Amino acid sequence: MHKKLFIPGPVEVSADVLAQMATPMIGHRSKNASELQHRISDKLRQVFYTQEEILLSTSSGSGLMEGAVRSCTLKKAVVFSVGAFGNRWHEMAVANNVAADLFEVEWGQATTAEMVDRALSTGEYDLLTVTHNETSTGLMNPVEEIAEVVKKYPEVVFCLDAVSSMGGTKIEVDKLGVDICITSTQKALGLPPGLSICSFSAKAVERAKQVPNRGYYLDLLSLYDYIKKKDYQYPSTPSLSHMFALDYQLDKMLEEGLDNRFRRHQEMAELVRSWGRKYFELFADERYLSNTLTNMKNTRAIDVADLNKKLGERGFQISNGYGKLKDKTFRIAHMAECTIGDLEELLENINDILKL
Numbered sequence: 001m002h003k004k005l006f007i008p009g010p011v012e013v014s015a016d017v018l019a020q021m022a023t024p025m026i027g028h029r030s031k032n033a034s035e036l037q038h039r040i041s042d043k044l045r046q047v048f049y050t051q052e053e054i055l056l057s058t059s060s061g062s063g064l065m066e067g068a069v070r071s072c073t074l075k076k077a078v079v080f081s082v083g084a085f086g087n088r089w090h091e092m093a094v095a096n097n098v099a100a101d102l103f104e105v106e107w108g109q110a111t112t113a114e115m116v117d118r119a120l121s122t123g124e125y126d127l128l129t130v131t132h133n134e135t136s137t138g139l140m141n142p143v144e145e146i147a148e149v150v151k152k153y154p155e156v157v158f159c160l161d162a163v164s165s166m167g168g169t170k171i172e173v174d175k176l177g178v179d180i181c182i183t184s185t186q187k188a189l190g191l192p193p194g195l196s197i198c199s200f201s202a203k204a205v206e207r208a209k210q211v212p213n214r215g216y217y218l219d220l221l222s223l224y225d226y227i228k229k230k231d232y233q234y235p236s237t238p239s240l241s242h243m244f245a246l247d248y249q250l251d252k253m254l255e256e257g258l259d260n261r262f263r264r265h266q267e268m269a270e271l272v273r274s275w276g277r278k279y280f281e282l283f284a285d286e287r288y289l290s291n292t293l294t295n296m297k298n299t300r301a302i303d304v305a306d307l308n309k310k311l312g313e314r315g316f317q318i319s320n321g322y323g324k325l326k327d328k329t330f331r332i333a334h335m336a337e338c339t340i341g342d343l344e345e346l347l348e349n350i351n352d353i354l355k356l
């Protein structure tokens with residue numbers, strides 16, 4: 001039996017979107033391939049609220065995160081972490097010989113504008129990474145406030161990990177001054193895993209030109225240059241199947257209306273939060289709760305693996321805690337094409353299994 005996924009990626013993919021993955025191949029050097037990429041970029045610019053260039057990478061989101069920190073750090077990167085994915089960005093910098101400092105807060109807490117201001121004011125850094133939505137803790141950082149202080153430091157390239165939030169909540173990339181905003185297909189965009197997407201600003205382009213060793217496959221400047229020179233094609237063969245599905249799914253998203261889509265996510269989040277507060281406790285700071293997933297403290301000491309096994313028999317799957325939170329929390333994702341009705345059905349089944 002198929003288990004309906006309520007995990008923070010991969011998410012449930014609609015049957016019609018999945019079917020697009022079976023579209024017959026076209027040559028990746030054809031005019032049709034260029035047109036496909038043009039359509040995708042134009043629609044993604046609407047979702048990202050940007051006029052800047054859009055790059056696709058046939059890798060998961062981690063690929064573009066690694067590419068960003070390596071391609072655009074000249075002096076030193078400052079990595080703000082609020083959980084597992086923030087820490088990963090620092091590990092990537094270190095693994096690529098990119099000088100980087102890590103500022104980590106206690107899990108469940110947010111990165112604040114003051115912290116960012118204090119670090120950037122040292123003048124040591126020329127690239128900043130922030131996690132928009134931390135999937136390990138269920139926290140959404142106050143990115144508007146952070147963006148305000150980053151504007152005081154025009155030499156800093158601002159990278160934002162929006163892997164688990166883009167498409168589920170409004171992120172106005174240009175207004176925020178984000179230079180590289182990264183997401184991947186298997187989360188709030190509602191597609192299968194395997195493709196990642198970023199915006200790439202003119203400032204990021206200029207910076208990358210100064211960086212000598214940007215790697216090869218994940219060199220964002222080479223992707224950018226190729227797109228510009230070869231009419232929106234890629235240096236290596238992209239996942240055309242994902243591109244067919246993305247082109248189609250973006251039409252569906254724009255048809256739903258972005259504001260409607262964001263409102264639906266907000267309502268789903270509120271439903272799961274109120275259930276979580278009633279029967280458990282929420283893990284993250286109440287002021288910064290995520291709109292795309294909710295992380296519950298396991299205050300009833302339930303056996304999460306056993307709950308998931310029983311849910312599985314009924315055709316549902318949720319997620320345990322991430323890493324060190326494995327048995328301490330459990331997570332319910334509410335993103336992409338998920339509906340209030342889906343969540344009500346899930347929560348009724350959890351209540352029934354746990355006799356709540």
Ligand SMILES: *Cc1c(COP(=O)(O)O)cnc(C)c1O
Nearest residue numbers: 060061062085133135163164184
């Ligand atoms: C899933 C996730 C990633 C990693 O993305 P992949 O596509 O799995 O490589 C990075 N950051 C956050 C916040 C995520 O949720």
